[in-house]
Amino acid sequence: MSGTVETLLYLAAICGKLSLLSFGGAVSVLPELQREVVINHHWLSARDFSALYALCQASPGPNVLIYALIGWRLAGLAGVLTCTIMTFAPTALLTAVALKGWNHYQHHPWRQRIQTGLAPVTVGLIAAAAVLLSRSTADSWPLAGIVALSALLAIKTRLHPLYILLGSALIGLLC
Amino acid sequence: MTTPTNIRSHSDEETRPPVNPDCRELFTGFFKLGISAFGGAMPLAHRILIEERAWLTHDEFVDQLGLCQFLPGSNVANLAVALGGRFCGWRGALSALAGLVITPTVIVVALSTLYARYQNDPLAHRLFNGLACAAAGLLIQMAYKLLRPIIRRPRKIALAAACCVAIASLRLPLVMTLAIMVPISIAVSGRDGSGQ
Numbered sequence: 001m002s003g004t005v006e007t008l009l010y011l012a013a014i015c016g017k018l019s020l021l022s023f024g025g026a027v028s029v030l031p032e033l034q035r036e037v038v039i040n041h042h043w044l045s046a047r048d049f050s051a052l053y054a055l056c057q058a059s060p061g062p063n064v065l066i067y068a069l070i071g072w073r074l075a076g077l078a079g080v081l082t083c084t085i086m087t088f089a090p091t092a093l094l095t096a097v098a099l100k101g102w103n104h105y106q107h108h109p110w111r112q113r114i115q116t117g118l119a120p121v122t123v124g125l126i127a128a129a130a131v132l133l134s135r136s137t138a139d140s141w142p143l144a145g146i147v148a149l150s151a152l153l154a155i156k157t158r159l160h161p162l163y164i165l166l167g168s169a170l171i172g173l174l175c
Numbered sequence: 176m177t178t179p180t181n182i183r184s185h186s187d188e189e190t191r192p193p194v195n196p197d198c199r200e201l202f203t204g205f206f207k208l209g210i211s212a213f214g215g216a217m218p219l220a221h222r223i224l225i226e227e228r229a230w231l232t233h234d235e236f237v238d239q240l241g242l243c244q245f246l247p248g249s250n251v252a253n254l255a256v257a258l259g260g261r262f263c264g265w266r267g268a269l270s271a272l273a274g275l276v277i278t279p280t281v282i283v284v285a286l287s288t289l290y291a292r293y294q295n296d297p298l299a300h301r302l303f304n305g306l307a308c309a310a311a312g313l314l315i316q317m318a319y320k321l322l323r324p325i326i327r328r329p330r331k332i333a334l335a336a337a338c339c340v341a342i343a344s345l346r347l348p349l350v351m352t353l354a355i356m357v358p359i360s361i362a363v364s365g366r367d368g369s370g371q
Contacts, residue, residue: 061279091248124338150312172305
């Protein structure tokens with residue numbers, strides 16, 4: 001029992017921290033979440049982590065559901081609730097507070113500077129997420145091919161992501 | 176910047192009197208957004224919240240979006256809090272967020288239970304492998320989309336590459352990476368934007 005409580009506390013701390021650090025959306029902290037869950041705590045394998053993220057992509061809703069899913073996997077309902085609350089509460093409070101000051105500072109030069117300054121960092125973090133997830137899923141040539149094909153279709157066509165997920169799952173069956 | 180491309184009849188949205196939703200409408204509006212958003216909710220958010228429900232004008236939406244993208248966290252969740260709070264205070268924020276999150280959470284947990292049950296079945300295993308590959312591919316596309324606007328700026332590319340290597344290859348902790356890279360990035364490239 002105390003093991004569960006300890007897990008919940010760790011989960012709460014991880015979700016809260018990552019939520020407040022996820023500049024540019026939830027995907028930018030995906031590598032850090034993977035580092036915590038896979039490398040630091042050995043809660044999941046890299047492959048399982050990728051599979052859970054894939055499930056989030058295949059279901060409706062924001063990508064942040066990965067936190068709730070990891071909570072579910074490790075601690076059931078209590079895990080889902082802990083992770084959901086700790087993922088949304090800190091940023092919700094921040095948004096509520098920022099809302100008041102936003103109109104005032106919106107056109108200040110320093111805000112523009114921070115925003116343009118953060119952009120390359122966000123790009124780097126999301127690229128890192130792409131690298132890590134590709135590395136843990138594409139461990140054979142056919143699978144690497146599916147990754148490349150999905151990326152290409154997503155970039156070059158306006159195909160709905162759901163079709164890309166569906167098509168890849170079907171090609172996966174043949175591999 | 177991230178304005179959706181499929182904006183219809185821009186000008187008559189400007190003149191249409193905005194509708195003020197109550198908590199229940201906030202819940203149902205974001206519920207609809209949550210359950211119909213696959214891989215990126217923002218273009219859909221524009222369609223549902225502005226074109227269908229007329230809660231705010233296009234310009235107000237872009238303005239709110241700027242804040243929600245600037246702050247950490249899920250952009251759509253921030254939008255739910257910002258709009259809910261604007262119309263109905265903290266109750267509105269909670270209603271919108273709950274509408275957005277609860278049902279998708281139940282769906283994804285149900286899917287993961289299926290995954291846990293069948294992951295050792297060879298056929299299901301291959302199916303999930305394919306799915307994970309597509310998810311990785313979609314992440315590559317997201318990185319590519321963000322990379323394109325800065326592709327001709329060598330300093331920004333170098334900064335992005337340094338972050339990517341620090342996180343993906345060296346596996347440095349995020350806090351440390353951000354503590355080093357964010358100040359450098361703001362000092363080096365923050366000027367780029369305003370000087371354009």
